[in-house]
Amino acid sequence: MSGSSPTIESRSVKIPAGSVTLLGDLTMPPRPHGIVIFAHGSGSSRLSPRNRMVADHLTRGGFGTLLFDLLTEREEAGDKTGRLRFAIDFLAGRLIEVTDWVVSLPVNLALPLGYFGASTGAAAALVAAVSRSALIGAIVSRGGRPDLAGGHLREVRTPTLFIVGGADTEVLRLTGPALARLGSPIKEQTIIPEATHLFEEPGALIQVSALAMDWFGRYLRPGLRM
Numbered sequence: 001m002s003g004s005s006p007t008i009e010s011r012s013v014k015i016p017a018g019s020v021t022l023l024g025d026l027t028m029p030p031r032p033h034g035i036v037i038f039a040h041g042s043g044s045s046r047l048s049p050r051n052r053m054v055a056d057h058l059t060r061g062g063f064g065t066l067l068f069d070l071l072t073e074r075e076e077a078g079d080k081t082g083r084l085r086f087a088i089d090f091l092a093g094r095l096i097e098v099t100d101w102v103v104s105l106p107v108n109l110a111l112p113l114g115y116f117g118a119s120t121g122a123a124a125a126l127v128a129a130v131s132r133s134a135l136i137g138a139i140v141s142r143g144g145r146p147d148l149a150g151g152h153l154r155e156v157r158t159p160t161l162f163i164v165g166g167a168d169t170e171v172l173r174l175t176g177p178a179l180a181r182l183g184s185p186i187k188e189q190t191i192i193p194e195a196t197h198l199f200e201e202p203g204a205l206i207q208v209s210a211l212a213m214d215w216f217g218r219y220l221r222p223g224l225r226m
Contacts, residue, residue, distance in 0.1 A: 008059055015068060017097040020075075024068030024098070027059050034112040034137070034220035035064035035102060036212075039095055039128075041119025041143075042085035045069050045076075050198065050205060051118060054142070057209035063216060064111070066102060070094050070121070086120060088148050092127035099132050112220040114138040116212060119197075123148035126182075130155045138219035140212045143171055143197050146178035153178060159186035159219045163208055165195030186219070 010027040025046055028035075036058055038051050046067040055065040069076075070091050075084055084090060095115070102113065113135050117125035122144025129136045130152050139160040146153065146162065160182060162175050172191070179189050190211055195204040 013066075013068075015098050015101050017094050017101075020072050022068050022070070022072065022094065022098065024066055026064070026066050027055065028064040029059055029062055031062070032064040032111060033062045034114060034216065035066060036114045036116050036216060036220075037095070037099060037102060038065065038067045039091070039115060039117040039121030039125045040067070040070065041117075041121050048118070050142075051116070053205050054116065054209045054212055057206075058116075058213060058216065061213050061217075063114075063213075063220070066098070068098055070124070086148070088120065088123045088127055088150075091120065091124035092131075095124050095128040096131055099128065099135060103135065112137040114140070114216050114220050116140045116142070117144055118142045120145055120148060122146055126156050126160070127152045129158045133157055137221070138216050140215050141175075142208055142212075143168060143199065145171065145174065146182070147174040149178070153181045154183040156183050158184055159215070160184050161187075161211065161215045162189040163211055164189060164191050165197060165199060165204070166191045166193040167195060168197045171197060 008029045013024045013026045015022045015024055040048050046069050059065050115125035122141035125139055126149040136158050139158050141162045164172050164175050192207050195201050199205050
């Protein structure tokens with residue numbers, strides 16, 4: 001006789017961030033190994049199908065996930081020039097507030113936290129990790145723009161993985177020097193051959209998900225600090 005499968009719980013959440021409220025989706029498996037907070041790229045949102053696919057893979061692997069909107073609907077609609085979407089320090093500040101909110105949750109239970117950032121969200125994750133180095137155990141960047149983190153790169157101490165598409169030549173040109181400047185003693189870059197910036201090629205996001213699972217599995221462990 002087979003038993004019932006453990007239940008994965010998912011709920012919509014509202015996260016206070018200064019004078020605004022950000023919308024998010026929190027998903028928790030039974031007995032999670034940790035919680036991964038997603039920071040999406042410019043022009044995207046918590047509904048990004050690419051991030052949601054990675055998040056689903058992580059959840060089935062035992063990690064809680066939080067996808068949230070870095071900007072409110074009103075901010076997004078009014079940001080015609082992309083000023084806010086590329087304001088990395090501003091976005092990092094939002095991510096820090098969301099991180100502190102996660103820490104305050106009863107469901108957290110002192111679980112280790114990680115960041116998964118895409119495009120500009122990866123830069124925001126790196127900057128936020130400097131301010132919350134005692135909380136963030138690992139960072140994964142998918143097609144990220146770590147160069148936009150600027151001088152904060154040398155202050156990062158969190159184990160960091162850059163995942164870049166082999167055909168994403170513009171980002172590849174930027175991530176190599178950024179990796180060299182990154183202050184973390186544990187840092188790697190993995191290139192997925194023939195993948196472009198959005199990893200839309202067959203099997204590309206599955207590879208991203210597997211790499212992220214491995215990285216978080218290695219470094220999101222209670223009490224593990226670099």
